[in-house]
Amino acid sequence: MQHATIELRRPTPRPAERWQAQAVEALFELPFNELLFKAQSVHREHFDPAEVQLSTLLSIKTGGCPENCAYCPQSVHFDTPVEATPLMALDAVMDAARRAKEAGATRFCMGAAWRGPKDRDIEKVAKLVSGVKSLGLETCATLGMLGEGHAEALRDAGLDYYNHNIDSAPDKYADIITTRVFDDRLDTLHKVRSAGVKVCCGGIVGMGETRSQRAALIAELANMEPYPESVPINHLVQVAGTPLHGLDPLDPFEFVRTIAAARITMPRAMVRLSAGRQQLGEAVQALCFMAGANSIFYGDKLLTTGNPDVQADQALLAKLGMKAA
Ligand code: SAM
Ligand code: DTB
Ligand code: SF4
Secondary structure: OHHHHHHHHOOOOOOOOOOOHHHHHHHHOOOHHHHHHHHHHHHHHHOOOOEEEEEEEEEEEEOOEOOOOOOOOOEOOOOOOOOOEOOOOHHHHHHHHHHHHHHOOOEEEEEEOOOOOOHHHHHHHHHHHHHHHHOOOEEEEEOOOOOOOHHHHHHHHOOOEEEOOOEOOOOOHHHHOOOOOHHHHHHHHHHHHHOOOEEEOOEEEOOOOOHHHHHHHHHHHHOOOOOOOEEEEEEOOOOOOOOOOOOOOOOHHHHHHHHHHHHHHOOOOEEEEOOOHHHHHHHHHHHHHHOOOOEEEOOOEOOOOEOOOHHHHHHHHHHOOOEEO
């Protein structure tokens, strides 16, 4: 009998909050100021609204990628200005990481243009991760699809985050990439989570998707259990030679709305204002901070394309009265 009483008293697990894509779309449909007010209110419950986290990117292996992601200048399928280079040596990576730290970055993200790393690549990247970690930086890597044991090896080397974006709504994915499927992304994300490495996962907007698809992308991220610790929201950087070059640009307010929806649906995540800041300009970036973005890629380059330079970002943060976290 006693046993039965205990059973009855056990609290029923609270079902994780699930976001219907329509509910996220309803956020997008709010009057702009109302949406921003809501997002800023959620933001202030969890973060100091004056703080911005700074992550620096380094392309440790550039170009020559066999995947055909229609946005990406590093794919072998497209004729772009990117020159392929082999995996960087430890010394050069350490120099870049030291410079990033001196400039004020707290996280260093190493990106490789692979479909996925081979076992011997993981051994080499593990050394890079340990080196960067020894400088007192948080470490992140984005290497494509992981195989068995890869996430654990990276974790043991000191990897804090793995970046792997779902990039777009499930029903848009096949328009953008045909060399893999959406579920391949989820499989790697699952491996990362299971190894106890924190997840950095977001997407790109401005690829010709509809508002419903932007909402579905955000709902997909928000419904991950748990949702990602870091959510990079990229604005497509159109690169000549890629299939998405020449698309009509997205209305910048729609980009701000996407940031706000990410903040509201993933209240404790670091929402990163990612690729495309050069094109957005200062006023739109300020709106993105108002909408709850609290992290940026910081440094003169993203992976292969430009980013505002460090002085310009420091000046922007000073003008807005914001400070590096
Ligand atoms: N190859 C790995 C992969 O795809 O996961 C890692 C590197 S890949 C360049 C990392 C992310 O960069 C992509 O998932 C995409 O979100 C983003 N990205 C690539 N090209 C971009 C572009 N032109 N504009 C905006 N984001 C882009
Ligand atoms: C992410 O979401 N955006 C970054 C990082 N994760 C790896 C990459 C942006 C790349 C933009 C195009 C380029 O510079 O090649
Ligand atoms: Fe390769 Fe990553 Fe670029 Fe796709 S996004 S082509 S996987 S480097």
